[in-house]
Amino acid sequence: MQQRAVRLKLENVSKSFLDRDGKGHVQAVDHISLDIYSGEFLTLLGPSGCGKTTTLRLIAGFEHPTTGRILLDGEDITGQPPNKRDMALVFQNYALFPHMTVYHNVAYGLETRQMPRPQIQAKVAEVLKLIGLEGLDKRRPNQLSGGQQQRVALARSLVMEPRILLFDEPLSNLDAKLRVQMRSEIHRLQRRLGITSIYVTHDQLEAMALSDRIVVMNQGAIEQVGTPEEIYRFPTSRFVADFIGRANFIDRVPYQLVDDDRAEISLLGRKLVVPVRFPLRAGQHVTAMLRPEALVLREDASLMQVTIDEAMYLGSEVEYVVTFDQQRLVIVQQDPRISRIFKEGQTVGLDFLAEAVHLLPDQTVV
Amino acid sequence: MITVRNSGQRYAAKYLNALLKDPLLSIAIIVSVMFVLITIVLPLVAMVGESVSESGRPLFQQYLSSPVYQTIIANTLVLGVLVGMVGTVIGFLFAFVQVKLNVPFKRAIHIIALVPVISPPFAVATAAIVLFGRNGTITRGILGVRYDIYGLDGLVLVMTLSFFTIAYLNLRGMMEALDPALDEAATNLGANKWRIFRTVTLPMLLPGLASSFLLLFVEAIADLGNPLVMGGNYEVLAARIYVTIIGLYETTGAAVLSVILLVPSLTVFLIQRYWINRISVVSVTGKPSGTPQSIDHPLVKWTLYGAVLLICGLIVLIYGTIIHGAFVQVPGVRWDWTFANFDFVINGIGSQAMRDTTTLSALATPIAGLLGMIIAYLVVRKEFWGRNALDFGTMLGIAVPGTIIGIGYILVFNTPIGIGDLTLIPKLTGGQGIFGGALAIVLVFVIRSVPAALRTGSAALSQIDPSIEEASISLGADNARTFRRITLPLIRPAFLAGLIYAFARSMTTISAIVFLTTPQTKIMTAQILNEVENGRYGNAFAYCVILIAIVMAAIGVLYFVVGAQTGAERRLEGGR
Numbered sequence: 040m041q042q043r044a045v046r047l048k049l050e051n052v053s054k055s056f057l058d059r060d061g062k063g064h065v066q067a068v069d070h071i072s073l074d075i076y077s078g079e080f081l082t083l084l085g086p087s088g089c090g091k092t093t094t095l096r097l098i099a100g101f102e103h104p105t106t107g108r109i110l111l112d113g114e115d116i117t118g119q120p121p122n123k124r125d126m127a128l129v130f131q132n133y134a135l136f137p138h139m140t141v142y143h144n145v146a147y148g149l150e151t152r153q154m155p156r157p158q159i160q161a162k163v164a165e166v167l168k169l170i171g172l173e174g175l176d177k178r179r180p181n182q183l184s185g186g187q188q189q190r191v192a193l194a195r196s197l198v199m200e201p202r203i204l205l206f207d208e209p210l211s212n213l214d215a216k217l218r219v220q221m222r223s224e225i226h227r228l229q230r231r232l233g234i235t236s237i238y239v240t241h242d243q244l245e246a247m248a249l250s251d252r253i254v255v256m257n258q259g260a261i262e263q264v265g266t267p268e269e270i271y272r273f274p275t276s277r278f279v280a281d282f283i284g285r286a287n288f289i290d291r292v293p294y295q296l297v298d299d300d301r302a303e304i305s306l307l308g309r310k311l312v313v314p315v316r317f318p319l320r321a322g323q324h325v326t327a328m329l330r331p332e333a334l335v336l337r338e339d340a341s342l343m344q345v346t347i348d349e350a351m352y353l354g355s356e357v358e359y360v361v362t363f364d365q366q367r368l369v370i371v372q373q374d375p376r377i378s379r380i381f382k383e384g385q386t387v388g389l390d391f392l393a394e395a396v397h398l399l400p401d402q403t404v405v
Numbered sequence: 406m407i408t409v410r411n412s413g414q415r416y417a418a419k420y421l422n423a424l425l426k427d428p429l430l431s432i433a434i435i436v437s438v439m440f441v442l443i444t445i446v447l448p449l450v451a452m453v454g455e456s457v458s459e460s461g462r463p464l465f466q467q468y469l470s471s472p473v474y475q476t477i478i479a480n481t482l483v484l485g486v487l488v489g490m491v492g493t494v495i496g497f498l499f500a501f502v503q504v505k506l507n508v509p510f511k512r513a514i515h516i517i518a519l520v521p522v523i524s525p526p527f528a529v530a531t532a533a534i535v536l537f538g539r540n541g542t543i544t545r546g547i548l549g550v551r552y553d554i555y556g557l558d559g560l561v562l563v564m565t566l567s568f569f570t571i572a573y574l575n576l577r578g579m580m581e582a583l584d585p586a587l588d589e590a591a592t593n594l595g596a597n598k599w600r601i602f603r604t605v606t607l608p609m610l611l612p613g614l615a616s617s618f619l620l621l622f623v624e625a626i627a628d629l630g631n632p633l634v635m636g637g638n639y640e641v642l643a644a645r646i647y648v649t650i651i652g653l654y655e656t657t658g659a660a661v662l663s664v665i666l667l668v669p670s671l672t673v674f675l676i677q678r679y680w681i682n683r684i685s686v687v688s689v690t691g692k693p694s695g696t697p698q699s700i701d702h703p704l705v706k707w708t709l710y711g712a713v714l715l716i717c718g719l720i721v722l723i724y725g726t727i728i729h730g731a732f733v734q735v736p737g738v739r740w741d742w743t744f745a746n747f748d749f750v751i752n753g754i755g756s757q758a759m760r761d762t763t764t765l766s767a768l769a770t771p772i773a774g775l776l777g778m779i780i781a782y783l784v785v786r787k788e789f790w791g792r793n794a795l796d797f798g799t800m801l802g803i804a805v806p807g808t809i810i811g812i813g814y815i816l817v818f819n820t821p822i823g824i825g826d827l828t829l830i831p832k833l834t835g836g837q838g839i840f841g842g843a844l845a846i847v848l849v850f851v852i853r854s855v856p857a858a859l860r861t862g863s864a865a866l867s868q869i870d871p872s873i874e875e876a877s878i879s880l881g882a883d884n885a886r887t888f889r890r891i892t893l894p895l896i897r898p899a900f901l902a903g904l905i906y907a908f909a910r911s912m913t914t915i916s917a918i919v920f921l922t923t924p925q926t927k928i929m930t931a932q933i934l935n936e937v938e939n940g941r942y943g944n945a946f947a948y949c950v951i952l953i954a955i956v957m958a959a960i961g962v963l964y965f966v967v968g969a970q971t972g973a974e975r976r977l978e979g980g981r
């Protein structure tokens with residue numbers, strides 16, 4: 040990744056809006072700095088209202104940053120109007136032109152560039168084929184299904200061969216099944232065409248499935264940037280751990296530093312040495328994070344014994360809730376065919392995968 | 406109106422920056438603002454200035470303390486209130502029948518209700534005189550009574566019939582937007598229909614009723630044509646202003662009276678703008694769910710229906726009289742069939758007026774329509790300093806009574822405006838004005854029509870997701886191309902409505918241009934007024950018929966040219 044060229048650079052970018060009542064300000068984007076590499080698929084992920092859309096619109100040029108600069112291939116484009124930026128935005132509601140056919144929707148941008156007619160026709164045909172819309176070019180948007188409309192929106196942007204493709208929650212209007220299908224379609228196309236893409240979503244599964252890197256945002260600021268695996272396995276904050284997937288937090292875990300980047304902790308009745316990924320000060324407690332699938336229930340008298348409060352059979356997995364040391368823990372047992380399914384009220388042993396333990400700064404002490 | 410914000414300067418710099426980056430957008434804004442300033446604000450300011458000049462100020466004192474003028478002012482307000490109330494009731498009746506009753510001929514009733522919109526101002530009044538006047542065909546001929554229609558009763562009758570359509574369309578839109586689920590919810594809670602009407606429907610419609618009343622009130626106090634023909638001894642401000650200028654050549658006196666008339670007009674405009682809109686609970690944009698329940702109670706149903714049919718009958722009778730009267734020698738007196746009226750109008754005095762009026766209206770129509778859409782686009786979609794002020798200033802074009810606009814034009818544009826030797830705006834009004842005063846007339850046509858186009862345009866725009874336009878920009882199109890290729894086609898129905906309104910309004914307007922016609926530029930409505938005042942009703946009716954025919958033909962042409970090309974409106978539905 041690092042050796043690739045930086046395509047887009049955000050330098051200390053913020054955006055504040057006036058309140059609806061015109062009094063105060065809303066800091067929608069709070070001093071963000073970020074490099075996006077050529078050919079990369081980057082996702083902005085975060086809860087509603089965290090500033091994802093605003094960031095995307097700043098990049099597209101529909102909003103003007105309050106502070107900071109935006110550079111495209113090294114050129115400062117902060118003041119450039121959106122139609123001059125070589126980017127194409129795919130909208131959440133598709134924003135197809137309702138009075139134009141599929142063909143004219145897709146050709147619109149090329150016509151704007153005053154490309155010769157035959158060339159436009161060839162390019163439109165090519166992209167419609169690529170995206171599986173052959174034969175629909177004479178239809179109007181309201182004669183298409185939601186999934187097809189989404190494809191047209193995508194085709195309309197792809198045909199421009201922009202330097203950056205921008206997506207704002209493009210799949211959120213589709214039903215669950217179609218969403219998964221379009222997700223892999225976008226994945227396939229992006230990998231094949233290698234277009235630098237910035238994708239906004241609040242769906243963490245979508246982000247994980249598509250992205251080279253994920254930017255987790257919270258209240259206008261970046262919480263963490265990393266590959267899906269890094270974000271999932273080594274979240275740097277409780278917010279990220281909680282937002283991406285599900286997590287059990289065991290607070291106030293005592294520790295002892297073994298060396299600079301390892302510590303010995305005692306967790307759920309076991310003593311173990313785990314890596315430390317943030318600077319620790321002596322005398323503190325830490326919080327240990329365990330994903331539900333890292334916890335294991337086994338009938339083993341040598342282990343800590345817990346009672347099962349809830350058991351939910353979900354087909355591909357079983358989900359248990361147990362209470363340990365006044366703490367609710369969620370445990371997911373994959374592949375219930377092999378392991379035994381326990382019943383509510385049953386008492387079993389609780390174990391965990393040591394290599395899955397991840398330490399976070401203890402946020403319970405002030 | 407300009408909202409100055411906390412960090413005003415920084416924003417100002419930023420906006421300025423953004424405007425400079427898009428020169429076409431800046432030009433559109435500057436042109437719109439300049440246009441509104443010069444053609445609407447400047448005449449108003451001049452008129453107010455004249456009224457508070459050395460010679461004007463004493464007149465205020467004099468008029469306001471004179472019993473004659475006090476009566477005139479009171480007359481004006483009483484007329485406004487009565488027309489407002491009766492017109493709103495009739496409009497409501499028509500809307501109710503359309504939305505809530507399951508009865509035959511609804512389509513025909515709708516069309517009959519629309520007819521008054523395209524008729525010239527004196528048509529209804531003159532026909533009413535022929536039918537119900539001292540020698541009225543019905544009052545004298547059939548009933549054998551000697552009824553004096555001139556005065557308040559006649560004015561309320563003809564004005565109500567002329568203006569109730571506004572209330573009808575306003576209320577109908579609102580009633581259709583009422584969510585039937587509310588009715589159903591109330592029914593579920595055990596309320597009967599009358600109770601639902603009282604406790605749910607009526608309160609929801611209250612802003613609509615209030616706004617209809619106010620619209621009619623303003624129309625009534627601003628109207629000049631009907632009081633001139635029908636007023637008799639019942640004098641109102643608009644007519645007095647007319648007499649003060651035409652008869653007494655007292656421009657300053659007219660300006661003072663205009664300011665007095667302006668007070669209730671502007672008050673209502675401000676109430677509309679800042680209060681009614683705020684208390685409106687019905688969102689006309691919302692898609693209602695379910696079907697409205699119809700009222701089945703036979704007594705209620707047939708009483709209301711009967712009343713509406715009666716009014717329809719009256720309208721048909723009046724327009725029948727107009728058409729019939731155009732083909733007889735002396736309507737109401739000698740009913741011999743003749744083409745002399747048409748001959749007199751078409752080949753005589755009217756030939757130039759028909760050509761002039763139609764040409765000038767046809768010139769004003771596209772300007773008004775396009776300007777309305779552009780201002781709507783700027784106001785709804787763009788952020789710039791003075792955005793609200795632009796909207797406000799444009800709306801003044803119709804909020805202000807036409808007579809006042811006319812006087813303002815005489816005051817401002819009767820002499821060239823310039824700095825030193827440099828003429829910025831040449832003399833526009835009067836026979837020596839450029840194009841024989843025609844430019845001033847076109848400008849008045851435009852400013853009287855732009856507000857309606859602006860309203861329909863901004864209503865249509867706010868229904869279109871801005872991301873559709875952003876998509877166009879994101880694909881490399883600039884603002885101008887986006888407006889031309891995306892926005893305008895999508896608001897085509899509003900554009901068409903704006904054009905039709907502009908043409909019909911221009912062809913039928915009298916109050917604003919009555920002071921601006923010149924020997925070189927003849928206007929049909931002014932000539933109709935002349936024929937009516939001289940008792941030549943046959944000619945007047947022939948004129949009205951021709952005028953209505955021209956308007957209808959133009960509507961047909963507009964539908965053909967603007968409506969038929971892509972019919973984007975029909976495809977809006979699924980495209981979102």
Ligand SMILES: Nc1ncnc2c1ncn2[C@@H]1O[C@H](COP(=O)(O)OP(=O)(O)OP(=O)(O)O)[C@@H](O)[C@H]1O
Nearest residue numbers: 056057065067086087088089090091092093094241
């Ligand atoms: N034009 C605007 N004027 C004022 N405030 C705005 C404007 N646009 C966004 N905001 C505010 O900025 C914040 C961030 O909004 P943004 O749309 O970027 O969030 P988001 O992460 O995209 O949320 P979602 O997932 O709900 O789409 C919110 O508090 C929002 O209310």
Ligand SMILES: [Mg+2]
Nearest residue numbers: 091092093207
């Ligand atoms: Mg968003």
